[in-house]
Amino acid sequence: MTATLINGKQIATQLRSELAEQVTELVSKGVQPSLAVILVGDDPASHSYVRGKEKACEKAGILSIVKRHPSSLKEDELLAEIDTLNEDSSVHGILVQMPLPDHISENAVLERIAVDKDVDGFHPVNAGRLITGKDSFKPCTPLGIMKMLEFSGVEPKGKHAVVVGRSHLVGKPVGQLLLNQDATVTYCHSKTNDLASITRQADILIAAVGRVNMIGVEHVKPGAAVIDVGINRLDNGKLSGDVQFDEVQERAGWITPVPGGVGPMTITMLLYNTVAAARGKMSNES
Ligand SMILES: Nc1nc(=O)c2c([nH]1)NC[C@@H]1CN(c3ccc(C(=O)N[C@@H](CCC(=O)O)C(=O)O)cc3)C=[N+]21
Numbered sequence: 001m002t003a004t005l006i007n008g009k010q011i012a013t014q015l016r017s018e019l020a021e022q023v024t025e026l027v028s029k030g031v032q033p034s035l036a037v038i039l040v041g042d043d044p045a046s047h048s049y050v051r052g053k054e055k056a057c058e059k060a061g062i063l064s065i066v067k068r069h070p071s072s073l074k075e076d077e078l079l080a081e082i083d084t085l086n087e088d089s090s091v092h093g094i095l096v097q098m099p100l101p102d103h104i105s106e107n108a109v110l111e112r113i114a115v116d117k118d119v120d121g122f123h124p125v126n127a128g129r130l131i132t133g134k135d136s137f138k139p140c141t142p143l144g145i146m147k148m149l150e151f152s153g154v155e156p157k158g159k160h161a162v163v164v165g166r167s168h169l170v171g172k173p174v175g176q177l178l179l180n181q182d183a184t185v186t187y188c189h190s191k192t193n194d195l196a197s198i199t200r201q202a203d204i205l206i207a208a209v210g211r212v213n214m215i216g217v218e219h220v221k222p223g224a225a226v227i228d229v230g231i232n233r234l235d236n237g238k239l240s241g242d243v244q245f246d247e248v249q250e251r252a253g254w255i256t257p258v259p260g261g262v263g264p265m266t267i268t269m270l271l272y273n274t275v276a277a278a279r280g281k282m283s284n285e286s
Contacts, residue, residue: 006225035119036095082094121143144268149227156182227256230243
């Protein structure tokens with residue numbers, strides 16, 4: 001068996017053109033959707049991701065304002081900038097690119113962003129609202145994964161979803177979104193005993209570890225949907241996921257590539273959340 005490829009780039013292109021239409025409509029009503037991105041330091045990967053976000057905004061007609069700062073920026077200066085953006089009614093979404101330099105507390109920064117401008121969905125109030133089933137901004141990578149499953153016709157209801165990785169930004173929230181859609185969810189992590197015996201039970205397997213080739217064919221049930229969230233930069237400059245793609249695609253039912261899978265969907269859901277914020281909402285449905 002060879003898996004069906006879930007082409008994130010293609011799904012992203014389709015969703016982005018729908019979002020561009022919504023932006024045009026908002027602009028005609030006098031609302032110019034806008035996203036402020038704050039980038040601290042000179043990590044090349046972060047600069048490259050932020051350029052990707054900038055370009056995607058531009059293409060969709062969303063105004064993006066990028067504030068770049070040296071890594072010497074002080075925490076209180078960053079917090080003051082967030083305060084200014086919080087108060088600026090022309091700014092609908094605020095994103096502070098992670099990771100931040102060690103002298104700045106990521107939690108303090110995330111908690112400072114206005115809950116209704118938190119298009120990353122990282123604010124603890126949005127995380128709490130997600131868990132308690134209230135309207136909230138949902139983190140972009142988890143939301144992008146759910147859209148990929150939806151586009152591929154993989155219904156979570158009643159399925160066993162296994163999430164490998166328990167980060168606040170991806171693993172935990174994607175498990176919550178799957179649970180909200182009636183999947184049975186198991187979380188695995190670095191301390192899990194006999195990982196393969198658990199992942200082999202997964203109808204939907206989410207690999208969000210950040211380790212190259214972590215998930216091999218021995219971890220996969222025949223016919224499973226395998227979603228690779230890993231973005232690992234190899235020494236040769238190429239990007240690699242957490243999944244051994246060539247081997248696993250022979251056994252899986254569906255599989256996402258890296259690059260061209262979850263990454264483009266993450267950026268698309270950032271645009272989605274920004275458009276929702278511009279409409280004064282936390283999601284774009286209805
Ligand atoms: N506040 C915050 N929000 C984030 O959403 C956030 C962040 N910080 N810090 C870093 C991670 C990483 N991330 C990616 C988004 C898109 C691609 C992406 O589009 N990747 C392309 C390839 C890009 C390339 O080749 O470099 C792909 O997978 O096809 C990758 C990584 C968002 N992040």
